[in-house]
Amino acid sequence: EKANIGVTGLAVMGRNLARNLARHGHTVALHNRSETRTRELVDRFGSEGDFVPTYSAREFVDALERPRKLVIMVKAGEPTDAVIEEFAPLLEPGDVIVDAGNAHFADTRRREAALRERGLHFVGTGVSGGEEGALHGPSIMPGGSAESYASLGPLLEDIAAKVDGTPCCAHIGPDGAGHFVKMVHNGIEYSDMELIAESFDLLRGALGYEPAQIAEVFRTWNTGRLDSYLIEITADVLAHTDPATGKPFVDVVQDQAEQKGTGRWTVQIGLDLGVPITGIAEATFARSLSGHAGLRAAARGLAGPARTPLSGSEAERFADDVEQALYASKVVAYAQGFNQIQAGSAEYGWNIDLGSVASLWRGGCIIRAKFLDDIRAAYEAEPELPTLLTSGDFRKAVEDAQDAWRSVVSTAVRLGIPTPGFSTALAYYDELRAERLPAALIQGQRDYFGAHTYRRVDREGSFHTEWAAEQRAEHPA
Numbered sequence: 001e002k003a004n005i006g007v008t009g010l011a012v013m014g015r016n017l018a019r020n021l022a023r024h025g026h027t028v029a030l031h032n033r034s035e036t037r038t039r040e041l042v043d044r045f046g047s048e049g050d051f052v053p054t055y056s057a058r059e060f061v062d063a064l065e066r067p068r069k070l071v072i073m074v075k076a077g078e079p080t081d082a083v084i085e086e087f088a089p090l091l092e093p094g095d096v097i098v099d100a101g102n103a104h105f106a107d108t109r110r111r112e113a114a115l116r117e118r119g120l121h122f123v124g125t126g127v128s129g130g131e132e133g134a135l136h137g138p139s140i141m142p143g144g145s146a147e148s149y150a151s152l153g154p155l156l157e158d159i160a161a162k163v164d165g166t167p168c169c170a171h172i173g174p175d176g177a178g179h180f181v182k183m184v185h186n187g188i189e190y191s192d193m194e195l196i197a198e199s200f201d202l203l204r205g206a207l208g209y210e211p212a213q214i215a216e217v218f219r220t221w222n223t224g225r226l227d228s229y230l231i232e233i234t235a236d237v238l239a240h241t242d243p244a245t246g247k248p249f250v251d252v253v254q255d256q257a258e259q260k261g262t263g264r265w266t267v268q269i270g271l272d273l274g275v276p277i278t279g280i281a282e283a284t285f286a287r288s289l290s291g292h293a294g295l296r297a298a299a300r301g302l303a304g305p306a307r308t309p310l311s312g313s314e315a316e317r318f319a320d321d322v323e324q325a326l327y328a329s330k331v332v333a334y335a336q337g338f339n340q341i342q343a344g345s346a347e348y349g350w351n352i353d354l355g356s357v358a359s360l361w362r363g364g365c366i367i368r369a370k371f372l373d374d375i376r377a378a379y380e381a382e383p384e385l386p387t388l389l390t391s392g393d394f395r396k397a398v399e400d401a402q403d404a405w406r407s408v409v410s411t412a413v414r415l416g417i418p419t420p421g422f423s424t425a426l427a428y429y430d431e432l433r434a435e436r437l438p439a440a441l442i443q444g445q446r447d448y449f450g451a452h453t454y455r456r457v458d459r460e461g462s463f464h465t466e467w468a469a470e471q472r473a474e475h476p477a
């Protein structure tokens, strides 16, 4: 009996995807560069379903029914190219190679074009949800040809998370579309995490709450519109006590955030496409800043304001105000992320359905959240929506939150609590809604020093002012 699908690369992610497929009744061929991982999987989990362990590339390819579906789940980058080169020569036209690792979408575009020339389908797919998600139901974002999705899609939909019976998996678009969407997912994840972390810092700095108390605040928020996986796990982390010292866990962890690079990619591509994803950029820079230990040590003595905790009615209102500021800033983060997908889709001709992206992020992935269902509805009602901020319910929620949002940011400024995420989100909101921006002055400056020209509000065309002559006329010596 031939296998329905094969997985090569059996570290934690590949192993769990293979087990998930087998648990859904599919026969799964297994392969890994070093044999021990393959043997270990069969030894420990062989009883979960039908596995076909193989120990060479030829054996792996021969074990698969046609058209072959072969999932690569190895370290992203050069290893992926090495593995593709190992298998592609053994495949036949119509076979499908799936890269489920965290590839850069530009690599996926290159690989897809090269393999298409050789008659093979290449599907770069985003997978989110970590190792638990891979086993119990991730969110899956496959790119590649529609033809490849016809044979591969049903298997992926089987193993994906489900929300209201709908699989958190849908064909995103051609070539790099799936990995692009996964990249933006991770960018939004950076932004979401930064905003939650700032909320914690504010509640502690302005109210003097202990981490365990703040955990309770997050648990309450998680019963409302902020209901999400990230809020849920934040409450768990904050409530956790370090067994060795008895201190709050969060206080024994070094305050230097690391990153594997998908946030950085999102920001780089945001700049390339000219999309102002300021929330994601600020969150990425905040991680980077936290890691500059030497710089921070040098600056530690710089003067700041007195940090007198809030009192009276201001204190009473504050936690609720932070909830509103968090919600509004989160809407901005998602609005920017969806605009980036829109821009990528236009640039590369992917024709991505934003409602469907919101729908498949509702479950399985790290940014899964109740309000993604509202985003899905907003884009289904209006696919060309210029920004989530102007869509019915979001518009009202953010307008209702703006007083609290401003109050939280001013309190943060007054007490010297850094809130780059909240501040940049509010600035974005005010920039977008502004009648006039000081960009007019910037155009004047550019024309002055570089003759870069400007356009006028009252006439068509490009204009240049002879600045030296104007100066002489206005200020005769």
Ligand code: NDP
Binding pocket: 008, 009, 010, 011, 012, 013, 014, 032, 033, 034, 037, 073, 074, 075, 076, 078, 079, 080, 082, 083, 100, 101, 102, 103, 127, 128, 129, 130, 131
């Ligand atoms: P790793 O990223 O640690 O990769 C280890 C696997 O890659 C092993 O199977 C290893 O084989 C194989 N490998 C490495 N180099 C080569 C090579 N040159 N040739 C052949 N095989 C090679 O594993 P993870 O399971 O953590 O992640 C797999 C992929 O999934 C990555 O692209 C990752 O970015 C992505 N991902 C990970 C998530 C997570 O939460 N961990 C979430 C979503 C995506 P060997 O055993 O022989 O060393």
